Amino acid sequence: MAYNRQHVFSAIMELHRLIQKKHDYFDAVYERIPAILRSVFPIDLLSVYEFDYESHTLLLRYNFGSPNSMMEIINFLSGKGNVRRIATLHRPLWYSSPLHGVKKAIQKKEVNSLGGVPIIMNGFLTGVIICGSYEPQVFSRKEIVLLDLFGGLIGQLLIKNQWIDSKVRTHINL
């Protein structure tokens, strides 16, 4: 099992609390996301994208970890590659390299497991979450179902952030 079962419930609760808690400034809602997800999955890279319906592009809202290779930069900073395909297909994508060569893979700090889910709110694409791990065999269908559940909660945080943003803008305009 690649996810930490013991921490699933507390992670859901903490995300739920973040939705309820008062935040005053834009982006503050994202600060705890990597720690929450890392308590469940052994991830080294994480990006949260928000879909902008005006420009029809995925905007990077939060990034954790340092993407190095072209594949990592494209997926974790540019919103292209697998992120774009998740958004287009409205479907999760996942990959885990086989267990052999684990040590070498971890030492080399290359992504050996990748999982991403679309964030769908009220039937519309709201964003994409993508996670990468240097460890192999992190994501299978089971983990993706769980990531999808977290995606729903993070989607509510994205909506909350949009709401904070519009409130701040209104305040400035007044």
Added chain:
Amino acid sequence: MNSSVNEQLDIRKELEAVTDLPTLPHVIVQLMSYLDEPDVEFKRIAQIIQEDPPLVAQMLKIVNSGFYGLPNSIDDLHQALVILGLDEIQTIVFADSVYSIFYNIHENDFFDYQLFWQHSIGTARLGYALASLANLPQKRTVYTAGLLHDIGRLVIQLYFPEHYRHIFAIAHEHQLDLLTAEVSHLNFTHTEAGYWIAEKWNLPDTLKDVILNHHNLDEETITTNPINTFIYIANEFARLWGNTLEVTPVTISIENTELWHHITDTYPSLKSLQVKDLIQFVDLRMEEADAFVQKLKQTRTDE
């Protein structure tokens, strides 16, 4: 997961037995051989294209679309061709002709026709740009090869849509790339299907070779087969960029492989592209390809 050997053989036989094979329009054959020549003139291209009136109309329609923002409408083909430029002319001719050949293919939940063209055009543009950077004399052939390299997917989709649906399902279920899923289900791949139609169409050997081998590249063939080398690289980058029909993630960065070192040793000018430059370089071509497909789609919607 594997289909029976008998079924696999039958699929190959069925393809061989196809009698209503679409023919390649004469204009494409002529244009393909002319664009391979060292000095290309728009006047001669106009003469070739004029033999196909619907294609002329399509060219004029595209050049007069809002995309180019021209103040006056253009009704002269030669003028339209100069505005469009060689890349766009070639893309429109191929996309339009191949589109009409495979008109029976309808959009469905697994085969995204638009994405297919984004991939083909992206591969063509990127292959051409990389070949230009490497001063490869056959860069225009690279462009043509890019447009046609995945033609076998259309063949399978046209003649065996149910099998292709199954291939996509296998790929998704077992987390396989499409090529492996094709082998697993059909023991026959889109590269072979493409080679089959390329033979029937009497395409030049260089193009047939790329269609058959664009997923295979080794140290030796980097030097002996430069066109396939550039299509291989461009195809990999296009896949990495998300311009692909694959249903599983693409996670391999070619720039991290031994093969890339051999490629850059053979074509040293490619070494000038560091990762960040390479990303911009690829991004620009993929954006162009996406925009161009949108433009083609728009002109077709207007029809």
